[in-house]
Amino acid sequence: MSFYDTWSAVFIASIAGVILVGTALLGARLLGPFAREPGKSISYECGMLPTGENWTQVHVRYYLFAIMFLIFDVETIFIFPWAVRFLELPSHAFWYMVFFVLILSGALLYAWRKKVLEWR
Amino acid sequence: MTEKPNTEELGLLSYTPDYGNEEDRLQPVEAPNDQALYRVVLPGVMQTGVDTVIAMCRKSSLWPMTFGLACCAIEMIGTFMPNHDLDRFGIVPWPSPRQSDVMIVSGTVTKKMAPAVKLLYEQMPNPKYVISMGACATNGGPYTEYDRVLQGVDKIIPVDVYVPGCPPRPESLMEGFIALQEKIMEEKKNAG
Amino acid sequence: MSTKTSPDSGNIKTAELIRTQLPNIPFEISETKTYADLKIEPENFLSLVDGLNKNDALSFDLLRNIVAIDMGEAGLWAKYHFYSFVHGHGIQVTVPAKSTDLTIPSITKTYPTANWHEREAAEMVGLKFQGHPDPRNLLLEEDLDIHPLRKAHPLQKPEILQGIEDGPPGVEQ
Amino acid sequence: MTTWPESQGTSTSLETVDMTINVGPQHPATHGVFRMVLTVDGELVKDCEPYIGYLHRGLEKLTENADYRQAMGWWDRTDYLAGMCCEGAYVMAVEKLAGIEVPERAEYIRVLMMELSRINSHFMFLGAFGADVGSFGTSFTYGWRERERIYDLFEEVAGDRMFPTYFKVGGVTMDLPENFETRCRDILSSIRQGLEDFDGLLTGNEVFVERCRDLNPVTPEQAIAWGFTGPMLRATGLGWDIRKAEPYSIYERLNFDIPTGKQGDVFDRYWVRLSEMYQSARIVEQCLDEMPSGRVLNPDLPKTLRIDEGELYLPTEGTKGEYGVYLMAQGGTNAYRAKLRSPSFSNLSALRELVVGNYVADAIVILGSLDIVLGEVDK
Numbered sequence: 026m027s028f029y030d031t032w033s034a035v036f037i038a039s040i041a042g043v044i045l046v047g048t049a050l051l052g053a054r055l056l057g058p059f060a061r062e063p064g065k066s067i068s069y070e071c072g073m074l075p076t077g078e079n080w081t082q083v084h085v086r087y088y089l090f091a092i093m094f095l096i097f098d099v100e101t102i103f104i105f106p107w108a109v110r111f112l113e114l115p116s117h118a119f120w121y122m123v124f125f126v127l128i129l130s131g132a133l134l135y136a137w138r139k140k141v142l143e144w145r
Numbered sequence: 146m147t148e149k150p151n152t153e154e155l156g157l158l159s160y161t162p163d164y165g166n167e168e169d170r171l172q173p174v175e176a177p178n179d180q181a182l183y184r185v186v187l188p189g190v191m192q193t194g195v196d197t198v199i200a201m202c203r204k205s206s207l208w209p210m211t212f213g214l215a216c217c218a219i220e221m222i223g224t225f226m227p228n229h230d231l232d233r234f235g236i237v238p239w240p241s242p243r244q245s246d247v248m249i250v251s252g253t254v255t256k257k258m259a260p261a262v263k264l265l266y267e268q269m270p271n272p273k274y275v276i277s278m279g280a281c282a283t284n285g286g287p288y289t290e291y292d293r294v295l296q297g298v299d300k301i302i303p304v305d306v307y308v309p310g311c312p313p314r315p316e317s318l319m320e321g322f323i324a325l326q327e328k329i330m331e332e333k334k335n336a337g
Numbered sequence: 338m339s340t341k342t343s344p345d346s347g348n349i350k351t352a353e354l355i356r357t358q359l360p361n362i363p364f365e366i367s368e369t370k371t372y373a374d375l376k377i378e379p380e381n382f383l384s385l386v387d388g389l390n391k392n393d394a395l396s397f398d399l400l401r402n403i404v405a406i407d408m409g410e411a412g413l414w415a416k417y418h419f420y421s422f423v424h425g426h427g428i429q430v431t432v433p434a435k436s437t438d439l440t441i442p443s444i445t446k447t448y449p450t451a452n453w454h455e456r457e458a459a460e461m462v463g464l465k466f467q468g469h470p471d472p473r474n475l476l477l478e479e480d481l482d483i484h485p486l487r488k489a490h491p492l493q494k495p496e497i498l499q500g501i502e503d504g505p506p507g508v509e510q
Numbered sequence: 511m512t513t514w515p516e517s518q519g520t521s522t523s524l525e526t527v528d529m530t531i532n533v534g535p536q537h538p539a540t541h542g543v544f545r546m547v548l549t550v551d552g553e554l555v556k557d558c559e560p561y562i563g564y565l566h567r568g569l570e571k572l573t574e575n576a577d578y579r580q581a582m583g584w585w586d587r588t589d590y591l592a593g594m595c596c597e598g599a600y601v602m603a604v605e606k607l608a609g610i611e612v613p614e615r616a617e618y619i620r621v622l623m624m625e626l627s628r629i630n631s632h633f634m635f636l637g638a639f640g641a642d643v644g645s646f647g648t649s650f651t652y653g654w655r656e657r658e659r660i661y662d663l664f665e666e667v668a669g670d671r672m673f674p675t676y677f678k679v680g681g682v683t684m685d686l687p688e689n690f691e692t693r694c695r696d697i698l699s700s701i702r703q704g705l706e707d708f709d710g711l712l713t714g715n716e717v718f719v720e721r722c723r724d725l726n727p728v729t730p731e732q733a734i735a736w737g738f739t740g741p742m743l744r745a746t747g748l749g750w751d752i753r754k755a756e757p758y759s760i761y762e763r764l765n766f767d768i769p770t771g772k773q774g775d776v777f778d779r780y781w782v783r784l785s786e787m788y789q790s791a792r793i794v795e796q797c798l799d800e801m802p803s804g805r806v807l808n809p810d811l812p813k814t815l816r817i818d819e820g821e822l823y824l825p826t827e828g829t830k831g832e833y834g835v836y837l838m839a840q841g842g843t844n845a846y847r848a849k850l851r852s853p854s855f856s857n858l859s860a861l862r863e864l865v866v867g868n869y870v871a872d873a874i875v876i877l878g879s880l881d882i883v884l885g886e887v888d889k
Contacts, residue, residue, distance in 0.1 A: 369820070369821045369822050369823070370606055370607055370820055370821070370822035371606070371822045371823055371824055372822075372823060398734050398735075399734050399737065399739075400737060401737075401739075401823075401825070401832065401834060401851055402823065402834055402836065402849065402851040404836050404847065404849040406838065406846075406847045416836070418823050418834070418836075418851075422734065422748065422750060425755060425756075427756075427825075429823060448735070448737075449735050449736055449737075449860070450735065450736050450737025450856050450859060450860070452859060453855065453856070453858075453859035454855075454856075454859075461570075474563075475562065475563060476562065476563035476566040476888055476889070477563060477566065478563075485568060485571050486570060486571055486574075490571070492571070492575060
C-alpha cells in the first residue's frame, strides 16, 4: 500500500474541513452587512444597561461538576471506537473495556462519597 | 413641589440604569445602512443576482424577537400558535435580539420603556426590520392622550410595517409579515 | 339591580360597631353606595388603624386598597378600604391630608401590603407618607417629579399626522 | 461570601462576589414588561428588587377625562387575558353608582361570559406556567387550542376576540345568536377535554410536580398581610372568594364550590386554578340551563349618563384575585376619580419575600405562579 492510499483519507478530510469552515466564515464576512452601532457592543441585559462587573470569582462547585462531566465525556471517547470495531475484536477485548469502566465507576463512587455531587 | 428622596442616604440600592435625562432618552435612532462587502468586491452586473438570492433567503427565514409589551403580545402569541401558524412562513419566535431579524413592537411603548426599546433595536444584527403591531405602537392608540405614553414607536426607531388594529387579528399580523417580505424583495439593494 | 345589593349598601352596622368598639377616636360616619365611610384626621389615623387591626371584635386584617384623590381646594384625600375575613365586613376610611404639609402617617408596619399602594399614591397625587421605608417613585421614572393624577396636570394632545392635508374641509388642522 | 467547608481539608477560603442579574423588561419569563434585579450568590437568590411601571398607561387619568361609557375601552384592556371580567366589573360599578336596573337575561349572559373569560385566562396561565417550568412549546399549544375555541365563541357573540365590549351600562349590547346554546355546550365539552389533557400533561408529569411541590409555601396570615387575594390566597387554605363572600350579580343563585389548597406552595396555586376552571364550566352550564328569555338591555337609558354626588368601591372576583373598581362621581358625565384595585399589583408587591432564598430557576417558577398581567399591575 503506497503512501497516498493510507493518508489520502486524512488529506480529503482536512481539505473538506478547511473548505467548510472557510466558506462559513468568509460567507458571513462577505454577505452580512455589519453595522457599527453604539448599542451593539453593550452586553445584552434584557434591554437594560448591564450593572455590576461580570468578571467575578465563581464558586468552586461549578468547577467540580465540570471536571466530573469531563471525566465521563473522555471515557465515552474511548468506548466509541471499541464499540464500533467490537465484532472484529477478540473476545477477551470485552474484559479490557469492562476493567476500564470499573476504574472510572470507582472514581465516581469516591466522588459520591466525598459529597462532591451535592449542590451546596 | 415635593423634593425627591435621594436613595443613597436611605441606604437603598438603586439599580436604575442611567440613560441620561428625559430628552436624550427619547432621541430617535437611525437605521444603519452599511453595505455588505460583496457589493464592493463583486462587479456590478453580478450583484443583482446575489442580491435576489440573499433577499429570498432572508425573507423566507425572518426570526422575530418576541417583544410582548401589552395586549397585542397575546395576539402575537396567538399568531405563533398552531391555529394561525407562522412557522409555515419560516418565522420562528426568538427571545434574544442577538439572533433576530425582525422586532415586533406589540403594545404601548411608554416613555419609561423607550430607552430599553432603543437599546434592543441597536443590539439586533443588521439588516433588521421593525413591525409596529397595533394602534398603540403606531401612534399611541387609545392611550395617546396620557403624557407618559410615547405617541408611536416610530418616534424612536425606524419602522418598516405598520399593522393596524387594537389588537390586530392574527390574520392581519400575518398580512403584515407578508408585506414585510414583499418589502424585502423590493429593496434588496440597500438591504444587501 | 342584583337581588341582594352586595355588599349591603352603606352597611352602617359596621360603622356603629366600630364606634362602640373604639369610643375615644373622633371620626364622622357617612355612607357610600357599598361601604360605610369613616372620616378621620391624620393625627389619630394611626390609632384608628391599630384599633381596627388589633380589636378582635373588628379584626380588619386585609388592607384592600388605597385611593389618593386630588379634591381641588379641599386638598388631597386618601381613602383606605379594609376588610375582615373573620367577620366578613368591610369599611372605608377617608383621611384628608393637611393642605400645609400633605403628610399622612404610613401604615406599612401593620399592613405590609400598603408599601406599594402608598408609593403609588405618593407619586400620583403628591401625598407624603411619613415613615415609609422606601419612598421612591414606583410607576414613573425615578428622577421624575410630576404628579399625573392632579387635576392641574395636562393631557397630551394626540398628533394626527397622516393624511393631514387631505382631511375633510372645515376641520382645523 | 461563602467559604469551602473545612471538612474538605482545603483551608483556602474562596470568596465569591454576588452577581446582579437583571431579569429585565424584555424576558420570556416575566410575562410582559416587568423587571426584577436578582442579586445572586452562585445559584441562590440573595435579594430581589422588582421594578414596575414600564406599561403605566394612565388608566385613571384617562377615565377622569372621558364619559362613563367611553372609559370601558381602557378598563377591559387592563387584564387583557380576560377582557370580559374587567368589563363586567366596571359596568356593574357604574350601574350601581347610577342606580340603573339590568334585566335578568343580561345578568345571566354576563355571568356566562365572565366565567368563560376566566377559563380563557386560566388556560393562558397553564400555558405560560408550563413554559416557565420547562415544557416550552407543548403547554402553550395545549392552552391555545382551547383559547382559540373560546375566542371563536366570543367573536360569534360580540364580534371581537379579546375585547368584545359586549357589556353595556344597563345590560348587554346584543342578544345571543340562535345556535349559541349548542355551540357553547360543545365548547364546554372540549374545554373539559382540554383540562384532562392538561391534567395528564402537567399534574401527571412527575418532574413538574417535583419542581413545584413544597416550593415557597405561604401561610394564610402571611398571605393576608401581603394582600394576596384570589387563587394565591385560596392556595394557602383560606377559601375566600368574592363571588361567595360578597356576592354580586346573580352569583348567589348558582351553586359552585371553591377549591382550596393546603400549604400555599406553587403546586397548590397551580392546582387551585386548574380545579377552578371545572367550577367555572359548571357555572356556565347552570347559566345555560336557567337562562331566562326576555330583554337584554334596560329600555330607558338616559342619553347622556350623568351621575350626581356619590362614590363606591365594588370588589369583584377577577381571574387573578379581587378586581375592585372605585368610582367617585361629582355630577357631570365624567367620573371625578376612578381607581382600579388590581390583584396582580398586591400579589406582586410581596415578590421579594417570596423569591429570596430560592434558586434562580425557582425564582422564575415562583414569578410564573403569581400569574401577573402587567396591564393591570401598571394600570
